[in-house]
Amino acid sequence: MSVTYPRGFLSAGISAGIKSGRKKDLALVFSKEPAVAAAVSTTNKFKAASLLLSLNHLRQAGGKQAVLLNSGNANAINGKEGMAITGRIVSALADTLKINLPGVLFASTGKIGLLLPEKKIIEALPKLVKGLSQDGAPAATAIMTTDRVPKETARESGISGRKGPVRIGGMAKGSGMIKPELATMLAVLTTDAVIEREALQTALREAVNQSFNLITVDDDQSTNDFVVILANGEAANPRIKKETKEFYLFREELTACCLELAKKMAADGEGANKLITVKVTGAWSLKDARRVARRIAGSNLVKTAIAGENPNWGRILSSAGSCAARMNPQKTSLSLAKTLVFNAGEVIAYPEKAMQKALAAKEIEIELDLGVGNFSATAYGCDLTEDYVKINKEYS
Amino acid sequence: MSVTYPRGFLSAGISAGIKSGRKKDLALVFSKEPAVAAAVSTTNKFKAASLLLSLNHLRQAGGKQAVLLNSGNANAINGKEGMAITGRIVSALADTLKINLPGVLFASTGKIGLLLPEKKIIEALPKLVKGLSQDGAPAATAIMTTDRVPKETARESGISGRKGPVRIGGMAKGSGMIKPELATMLAVLTTDAVIEREALQTALREAVNQSFNLITVDDDQSTNDFVVILANGEAANPRIKKETKEFYLFREELTACCLELAKKMAADGEGANKLITVKVTGAWSLKDARRVARRIAGSNLVKTAIAGENPNWGRILSSAGSCAARMNPQKTSLSLAKTLVFNAGEVIAYPEKAMQKALAAKEIEIELDLGVGNFSATAYGCDLTEDYVKINKEYS
Numbered sequence: 001m002s003v004t005y006p007r008g009f010l011s012a013g014i015s016a017g018i019k020s021g022r023k024k025d026l027a028l029v030f031s032k033e034p035a036v037a038a039a040v041s042t043t044n045k046f047k048a049a050s051l052l053l054s055l056n057h058l059r060q061a062g063g064k065q066a067v068l069l070n071s072g073n074a075n076a077i078n079g080k081e082g083m084a085i086t087g088r089i090v091s092a093l094a095d096t097l098k099i100n101l102p103g104v105l106f107a108s109t110g111k112i113g114l115l116l117p118e119k120k121i122i123e124a125l126p127k128l129v130k131g132l133s134q135d136g137a138p139a140a141t142a143i144m145t146t147d148r149v150p151k152e153t154a155r156e157s158g159i160s161g162r163k164g165p166v167r168i169g170g171m172a173k174g175s176g177m178i179k180p181e182l183a184t185m186l187a188v189l190t191t192d193a194v195i196e197r198e199a200l201q202t203a204l205r206e207a208v209n210q211s212f213n214l215i216t217v218d219d220d221q222s223t224n225d226f227v228v229i230l231a232n233g234e235a236a237n238p239r240i241k242k243e244t245k246e247f248y249l250f251r252e253e254l255t256a257c258c259l260e261l262a263k264k265m266a267a268d269g270e271g272a273n274k275l276i277t278v279k280v281t282g283a284w285s286l287k288d289a290r291r292v293a294r295r296i297a298g299s300n301l302v303k304t305a306i307a308g309e310n311p312n313w314g315r316i317l318s319s320a321g322s323c324a325a326r327m328n329p330q331k332t333s334l335s336l337a338k339t340l341v342f343n344a345g346e347v348i349a350y351p352e353k354a355m356q357k358a359l360a361a362k363e364i365e366i367e368l369d370l371g372v373g374n375f376s377a378t379a380y381g382c383d384l385t386e387d388y389v390k391i392n393k394e395y396s
Numbered sequence: 397m398s399v400t401y402p403r404g405f406l407s408a409g410i411s412a413g414i415k416s417g418r419k420k421d422l423a424l425v426f427s428k429e430p431a432v433a434a435a436v437s438t439t440n441k442f443k444a445a446s447l448l449l450s451l452n453h454l455r456q457a458g459g460k461q462a463v464l465l466n467s468g469n470a471n472a473i474n475g476k477e478g479m480a481i482t483g484r485i486v487s488a489l490a491d492t493l494k495i496n497l498p499g500v501l502f503a504s505t506g507k508i509g510l511l512l513p514e515k516k517i518i519e520a521l522p523k524l525v526k527g528l529s530q531d532g533a534p535a536a537t538a539i540m541t542t543d544r545v546p547k548e549t550a551r552e553s554g555i556s557g558r559k560g561p562v563r564i565g566g567m568a569k570g571s572g573m574i575k576p577e578l579a580t581m582l583a584v585l586t587t588d589a590v591i592e593r594e595a596l597q598t599a600l601r602e603a604v605n606q607s608f609n610l611i612t613v614d615d616d617q618s619t620n621d622f623v624v625i626l627a628n629g630e631a632a633n634p635r636i637k638k639e640t641k642e643f644y645l646f647r648e649e650l651t652a653c654c655l656e657l658a659k660k661m662a663a664d665g666e667g668a669n670k671l672i673t674v675k676v677t678g679a680w681s682l683k684d685a686r687r688v689a690r691r692i693a694g695s696n697l698v699k700t701a702i703a704g705e706n707p708n709w710g711r712i713l714s715s716a717g718s719c720a721a722r723m724n725p726q727k728t729s730l731s732l733a734k735t736l737v738f739n740a741g742e743v744i745a746y747p748e749k750a751m752q753k754a755l756a757a758k759e760i761e762i763e764l765d766l767g768v769g770n771f772s773a774t775a776y777g778c779d780l781t782e783d784y785v786k787i788n789k790e791y792s
Contacts, residue, residue, distance in 0.1 A: 046717035046725050077713050077725070079742040112710020113743055223714045300696070301788055308789025314508020317473050318619045321442035329442050329473070346475040347509055385789075386782040392697055393704025393781075 002136035002152030005169035006192035007234035008032045012131035013142030016124035018110075018117060019072035024142035026121065027069040028093075028128050029188050034063020034103060035230035038201035040208045042225035048076035049086040050108040051226055060102035064230055067105045067188050068093055069143050071173070074184065075108035075116050076223040085118045092122045096129050107226045109145055109173060109184040140171040143186060146391055147174050151264040157253040159193065159246050161235030166193040166250065170257050174265035184224040185212060187261055192234035193250060199242040203251040204229050211258035214294065214379045215266050229254070266380035271387030275363045276306055280320075281376040282369040288325035289370075289377035295323045296366060297381030307383035309359040311350075313341045316366060331371030337364055344371070398532035398548030401565035402588035403630035404428045408527035409534030412520035414506075414513060415468035420538035422517065423465040424489075424524050425567075425584050430459020430499060431626035434597035436604045438621035444472035445482040446504040447622055456498035460626055463501045463584050464489055465539050467569070470580065471504035471512050472619040481514045488518045492525050503622045505541055505569060505580040536567040539582060542787055543570050547660040553649040555589065555642050557631030562589040562646065566653050570661035580620040581608060583657055588630035589646060595638040599647040600625050607654035610690065610775045611662050625650075662776035667783030671759045672702055676716075677772040678765040684721035685766075685773035691719045692762060693777030703779035705755040707746075709737045712762055727767030733760055740767070 003011050009031055016026040039058055041051055050070075057064070068090065075086060086106065094101045108116075131138065140150035151172045159166040172187035189204075208227055240246045267275040278297045283289035296302055299319040305312040313336050320327065330345035337358035339350045364383075399407050405427055412422040435454055437447055446466075453460070464486065471482060482502065490497045504512075527534070536546035547568045555562040568583035585600075604623055636642045663671040674693045679685035692698055695715040701708040709732050716723065726741035733754035735746045760779075 042718075044714060044717040045719075045723045046713050074710070077710055077738070077743070111708070112714055113738075221718055223710075223717060304785050304788035307785065310789060312507070314470070314473055314619075317442050318440060318508055321440040321619060322438075322617055323441075327441045342473070342509075347473070384785055386785045388696075389700050389703065389780060389782045389785055392700035393706060 001154040001169065002140055002171045003029045003169045003188055003190045004134045004136040005154035006167040006190045007163060008192055008232045009190045010132040010134060011136050011139035012128050012133065013138030014124060014128050014131055017120045018070055024138060025070055025072045026124055026128055027139035027142035028132065029067040029139060029190065030097070030132050031065050031230050031232040033232045033234065034065050035232035036195060036197045036200055037064040037228060037230050038197065038204045039226065039228040040205055042221035042223065044221050044223050046077050046223045048074055048108055048224040049078060049082040050075045050106040051224055052083065053086050053090060054105040054107065054226065057102040057105055062100055062102055064105060065099045065103040066093065066097055067107065067228060069107045069186065069188070071109050071143050071145050073108060073110040073114050073116055074112045074224050076112045078113055078115050082115055085116050089116065089118060089121050093125050096125045105228060107186050107224065109143065109186055109224055112223060136169070136171060143171065143173040145173060146270050148268055151261050153257045153260040155253050155257050158249050159237050161237030163235050166191060166235045166237050168253050168257050170261055172261040172265060174268050184222045185265065186224070187212065187227040189229040189254070189257060191229065191231045193231050193240055194233040194235065194237050195231050195240040195250065196242065199240055199247055200229060200231055202242060203247065203254050206251055207255040207258045210255050211262040214290065214377065215262050215381065263380055266382050269382035270391045271385045272382030273385060274306055274383040276366065276381040276383065277363065278366045278379045278381065279376065280368050280370065282371045282373060283375040284326035284373035286375045286377065289375045292320050292323050292325050292368065292370065293377045293379035295319055296368070297379040300384055303381065303384035306364050307385045309356065311336060311355050311359060316368065317342065320368060326372050327370045328372055333369045333371065335367040337361065397550040397565065398536055398567045399425045399565045399584055399586045400530045400532040401550035402563040402586045403559060404588055404628045405586045406528040406530060407532050407535035408524050408529065409538030410520060410524050410527055413516045414466055420534060421466055421468045422520055422524055423535035423538035424528065425463040425535060425586065426493070426528055427461050427626050427628040429628045429630065430461050431628035432591060432593045432596055433460035433624060433626050434593065434600045435622065435624040436601055438617035438619065440617050440619050442473050442619045444470055444504055444620040445474060445478040446471045446502040447620060448479070449482050449486060450501040450503065450622065453498040453501055458496055458498055460501060461495045461499040462489065462493055463503065463624060465503045465582065465584070467505050467539050467541050469504060469506040469510050469512055470508045470620050472508045474509055474511050478511055481512050485512065485514060485517050489521055492521045501624060503582050503620065505539065505582055505620055508619060532567060539567065539569045541569060542666050544664055547657050549653045549656040551649050551653055554645050555633050557633030559630060559632050562587065562631045562633050564649050564653050566657055568657040568661060570664050580618040581661065582620070583608065583623040585625040585650070585653060587625065587627045589627050589636055590629040590631065590633050591627045591636040591646065592638065595636055595643055596625060596627055598638060599643065599650050602647055603651040603654045606651050607658040610686065610773065611658050611777065659776055662778050665778030666787045667781040668778030669781060670702055670779040672762065672777040672779065673759065674762045674775045674777065675772065676764050676766065678767045678769060679771040680722035680769035682771045682773065685771045688716050688719050688721050688764065688766070689773045689775035691715055693775040696780055699777065699780035702760050703781045705752065707732060707751050707755060712764070713738065716764060722768050723766045724768055729765045729767065731763040733757065
C-alpha cells in the first residue's frame with residue numbers, strides 16, 4: 001500500500017531494459033480521473049529533460065493523470081536530442097493511456113549525460129499500462145538505484161469524505177548519500193482529497209521543508225530532484241481551502257508521509273549502517289536551527305566518526321560553530337547518544353563503556369542546545385563508510 | 397629552508413609527549429627582533445583556546461617574536477581550565493625566551509575537547525628554545541597530524557633591501573580532506589621585509605583568498621584555522637606601503653608562497669591519491685567563478701568518481717548547476733583530463749581508451765567554461781578514497 005492507497009490510483013513497474021539484468025526500471029502512477037497536481041523540484045541550473053517537460057506540463061491547464069518514472073538513466077544534460085526523445089516517449093504514453101499530453105509528468109534517475117533508449121521504452125509502454133494494478137510494490141521497486149529497500153508510505157487523515165476518510169500515499173527513492181551534492185531524490189505522493197490547487201501546493205511546500213529538505217540541502221540539489229503530488233478528489237470530501245482546519249489536518253498528514261519517506265531515505269543512504277538524528281534546540285531562529293542541524297548531519301567528519309562508533313563529539317561542536325548562525329559557546333550543551341558530553345561551555349566526563357555501547361546502536365541521536373533562543377529543528381543523516389566511496393567510485 | 401629562509405628567523409621542533417610514540421609535536425618559530433605581525437583566522441564560533449590567546453595578543457601593542465605550535469591536541473572547546481592552561485604555557489615560553497608576553501602567539505591542531513598536558517609542555521620549553529636553529533624541517537614536521545609530508549616554501553622577492561632581496565618563507569599543515577568541514581589548516585609565514593602593519597595585513601588577506609581559501613571554504617572553518625605572518629625588517633628595505641609598486645611585488649610573492657603551500661595541502665588530503673585542479677572560466681563574477689570551482693572541487697561525488705578513474709562528467713555539471721551562480725547550460729563547455737566532453741549544451745563523444753589513460757594520472761584537470769562572463773578562478777582538491785573514511789573513523 002503506497003501510491004495506490006488513496007482511491008482511484010493504480011501503479012505499475014516493469015523492466016524495459018534501461019538497466020542491465022532485467023531489473024525493474026520503468027514505473028507508472030496513474031489516476032483514473034484527472035487530478036489536481038502540485039510539485040517541488042530542484043533549483044539546479046542543469047535540469048533533466050524529464051523535469052523540464054514535467055514543469056512545462058504542470059504550467060499547462062487541465063488535470064494531471066500519469067507520472068512516468070525511470071531509473072538507470074537520469075535523462076539529464078543530454079542536449080537537444082535528449083529533449084526530443086523525452087517528448088516522443090511522453091507523447092507515446094499519452095496515446096497509450098488515451099489522455100491529454102499535458103496530463104503526463106515524467107521523472108528520471110540514474111547516470112547523467114546519456115540519451116534514453118527511446119525504442120525500448122516506447123515498446124515497453126503497452127506492457128507497463130497493462131500492468132497497472134493496486135499493488136504499489138512494483139512501481140516503488142522500479143525507481144530504485146542504489147537504494148537497498150523500496151520506500152513507501154500510506155496514511156489516513158482525519159478529514160471525512162463521502163467515500164470515507166481522505167487518504168494519502170507515497171513512494172520515494174533515496175538520494176545517494178543524504179544531504180547529497182547531487183544524488184537524486186524522487187517522490188510521488190497521491191491523495192484522494194478534494195483540494196484547491198493553491199492549498200495543495202502550499203501544503204506540499206511546507207511538508208517538503210519539514211522532511212526532505214531536512215535531509216537534503218536546498219542549494220545543493222541534483223539535476224533531477226522532483227516531488228509531486230496528485231489529488232484526484234475521489235474521497236468526495238468538502239473542498240479543502242487554505243488556512244482552514246481541514247487544510248492544517250491535511251498538511252499534518254502529508255508532512256507525516258513525507259517525513260516517513262525522508263527518514264527511510266536517511267537510513268538507506270549509500271553504504272550507510274546508521275541513521276543519525278540531529279535535534280537542535282535553543283536556536284535564535286528557525287533558519288539557524290535548520291542550518292546547524294543540517295550542517296552537522298552532513299559533516300563528513302561527524303559521519304565518519306559515527307561510522308567508527310567514535311565518541312569524537314568535538315567534531316559536532318566544530319561543525320555547528322562553522323555555521324553562519326547565532327550561538328554562544330558558554331551557553332551550549334551537547335548530548336551524544338543520550339549522554340551529556342558538554343554543558344554550558346564545559347566538558348563533561350562520561351562513562352566510556354556506556355558510551356561505547358550506546359554508539360553501537362543503529363540509530364544515533366545528537367542533541368545540541370544552542371541556548372540563545374526558542375527555535376528548534378531536527379535533521380536526519382547517515383554515517384559515512386568505506387562502502388559509500390566504493391559505490392560511488394564504481395557507479396557508471 | 398622554509399620559515400628560516402628570511403634573515404633573523406630560527407625554528408625548532410621536538411617531541412613533548414603530547415602525541416604517543418615520541419613523535420614530534422611541539423614547534424617554535426622565533427624572530428630575533430620584534431616583528432610586525434598580521435593574521436587571518438577561522439570564523440568558527442568555537443575558537444580554540446590557543447587561537448583566542450593569539451587574537452588577544454595580536455590586538456596588543458608591541459612586536460611579535462614567537463609562534464608556538466603543537467599537534468596532537470587542538471586545545472579547543474575545553475572550557476575555562478583550557479584557557480587557564482593556555483595562558484600559563486604561553487607565559488612560561490615568554491619567560492624562557494625573555495620576551496614580552498604579548499610577543500608570543502600560539503596555534504594548535506589535533507583532537508578537540510582535551511586539555512593540553514601542561515606539565516609536559518612547560519617542561520619541554522627549555523629544550524625547544526635550545527633547539528632553535530636555521531633548519532626549518534623539525535618545526536614543519538612537528539605540526540603534522542594526518543599529513544604524510546611536511547609542507548614548506550621559500551621565495552626571494554624582487555624588492556631590494558640593504559641586506560639583499562626581501563625573502564619570504566613558510567610552513568603549513570594540511571586540512572584533512574581539503575574543503576574540509578572542520579579539519580585544521582595552520583600556516584606560519586615569515587619575511588625579513590620592512591613593511592607597514594596595514595600593508596602586511598592587506599597582502600596576507602589577499603594572498604589567503606587566492607590560495608588557502610580556494611582549497612577551504614570560508615564559512616566552513618575549523619576551530620583552529622590560523623594563518624600568521626611575521627615581518628622582522630632584517631632585509632632593511634625601504635618601508636613597504638600600501639598600493640605601491642613594492643607592495644604589489646610583495647603581495648605577488650606572498651601569494652605564490654601561499655599557493656605553493658595550498659597545492660601541497662590539496663595533494664596531501666587524507667587518503668588522497670590525486671590532485672584535482674578545477675579551472676572555471678566565463679563566469680559572470682569573480683564570486684561566481686570561485687563558488688563554482690570550490691563546489692566542484694569539494695563534491696563527494698566528483699571526488700569519488702576521480703578516485704575511481706570514472707569519466708562520470710555529469711556529476712561535475714550537476715555540481716556546478718547546484719550553485720547559486722549565473723550560468724546557461726546552452727553556453728557551457730566542459731573538459732575533463734584535457735578532453736572536451738560537453739560543448740555549448742551538447743554531449744561530445746570522446747575516445748574512451750584515451751580518457752581512461754588520462755584519468756590514470758596523478759593530477760586531474762577539470763576545465764569548465766560557463767560562457768556568461770569574463771571572470772575565472774581555480775580551486776584545488778583531491779580525490780575521496782576509502783582511506784579517507786578509514787582515517788576518520790579511527791581518528792581519536
